[in-house]
Amino acid sequence: MAATAALRRDGRTIAVRRARLEDVPAIAGVLARAFDDDPLFRILLPDERVPRLTRFFEAALPIVHLPLGEVWVTDDLRAAAAWAPPGRWHVSALQQLRMLPMIGVFRGNTLFGARMHRVVEREHPRDPHWYLSTLGVDPSAQGRGLGAAVLGPVLSRCDLERVDAYLESSNEQNHAFYRKQGFELRQTLEFPRSARVWTMRRPPRGA
Secondary structure, eight states, X not given: OOSEEEEEETTEEEEEEEOOGGGXXXXXXXXXXXXXXXXXXHHHOOSXXXXXXXXXXXXHIIIIIGGGTOEEEETTSSEEEEEEOTTOOSOOHHHHHHTGGGGGGGGGGHHHHHHHHHHHHHTSOOXXXXXXXXXXXXXXXXXXXXXXXXXXXXXXXXXXHTOEEEEEESOGGGHHHHHHTTOEEEEEEEOGGGOEEEEEEEOOOOO
């Protein structure tokens, strides 16, 4: 897949490209702000959410996401989508070990979050698919097509190669957007403290 792409929207072109290591601080900040109002993160991180999420993404991006080569960003770094190719969605034991210093980010909710993660991972499909692990648009730039733009390169590949895409969402307000991209609700996972995670799957489009 080419390292750059573009999406036409409302008569304008939104350029996107693969993220680089030097982009990590900017991407981490965008993702932290994008998830600030996420219901699940409001449970897991009841205070200092943006700085704590920023530290988390600053660690996770170079350890988990960038090595897969499928983190797509807009040129202005105001939107990012992190994908895992088929068969590579599972975070390895070595990666988990390298992420241990970030456990402190979640403080007293670390075990609760870990239990949720195990349940969500247990429900993850095992057949080949592209996994959208993270998507975020800076709140100041939402509603301009940037989210669809950074999803575009991999969704186009899914259509071309006839492979499904899969995601987990913890914010029901995002479901209308994902449905526009072709995702369909698959399952609702219920947890204590009124936490919920929805799984969604997108069959390839086209003939």
